[in-house]
Amino acid sequence: LKPATCEALADEHFRMIEVPYRPTAENFAKAFYDALREQGLPVLRVTVYETPDNSARYEV
Numbered sequence: 001l002k003p004a005t006c007e008a009l010a011d012e013h014f015r016m017i018e019v020p021y022r023p024t025a026e027n028f029a030k031a032f033y034d035a036l037r038e039q040g041l042p043v044l045r046v047t048v049y050e051t052p053d054n055s056a057r058y059e060v
Contacts, residue, residue, distance in 0.1 A: 025049075025056035033058045 045059030
């Protein structure tokens with residue numbers, strides 16, 4: 001991102017965290033699922049919403 005964009009996001013108190021994968025809803029759903037399972041939680045599925053009408057779900 002351009003420095004001006006990063007500054008604008010920081011001014012709005014956004015936290016930017018780099019992830020080792022392409023940041024898509026599908027990949028976030030799997031990453032959240034894996035993280036919850038690693039904590040021993042009995043998660044069945046994770047749904048990540050991009051908009052009120054568009055989401056990605058990960059389940060095994």
